[in-house]
Amino acid sequence: MRGFEKAKGYTHVYLPRRSTRMSAGYDFAVCKDHTIAPKAIVLAETGIKARMGEDEVLKIYPRSSLPRKFGLTIPNNVGIIDPDYYGNEENDGAIFIQLYNFRDETVTIKKGTRIAQGIFEKTLRADEEDEESEEERRGGFGSTGMKAYE
Numbered sequence: 001m002r003g004f005e006k007a008k009g010y011t012h013v014y015l016p017r018r019s020t021r022m023s024a025g026y027d028f029a030v031c032k033d034h035t036i037a038p039k040a041i042v043l044a045e046t047g048i049k050a051r052m053g054e055d056e057v058l059k060i061y062p063r064s065s066l067p068r069k070f071g072l073t074i075p076n077n078v079g080i081i082d083p084d085y086y087g088n089e090e091n092d093g094a095i096f097i098q099l100y101n102f103r104d105e106t107v108t109i110k111k112g113t114r115i116a117q118g119i120f121e122k123t124l125r126a127d128e129e130d131e132e133s134e135e136e137r138r139g140g141f142g143s144t145g146m147k148a149y150e
Contacts, residue, residue: 007094010047025117036101049093071103
């Protein structure tokens with residue numbers, strides 16, 4: 001059930017893969033060049049979507065070499081890809097990885113550069129009944145809204 005595919009609208013992508021037999025994470029590469037101004041955040045395109053079970057999540061972490069080699073990091077420390085993000089109507093579930101340039105000069109990462117690693121994990125639910133939402137996911141990066149609970 002779990003795995004990776006090319007998202008709609010992308011021609012050449014790099015399917016994530018583990019670098020060694022014992023690697024926990026699947027390396028994600030950008031599918032096009034990205035130039036990032038100093039102190040700026042960009043959404044780096046991978047062109048990949050991930051399918052998984054309803055009780056799973058894909059966590060996206062920066063590769064350990066990202067800060068040292070490029071002066072980049074993932075600003076929210078970890079990206080969370082929920083199972084209902086796959087195939088959503090806004091972008092077919094294409095995974096974008098936020099990158100923050102903490103250097104004082106512009107940085108360019110080239111197509112094919114491995115920037116992050118994804119790790120699938122099982123999720124647990126609270127024993128109490130969840131209040132299930134009737135909302136359908138439409139996209140990512142804040143698509144479920146910023147509205148405060150009442």
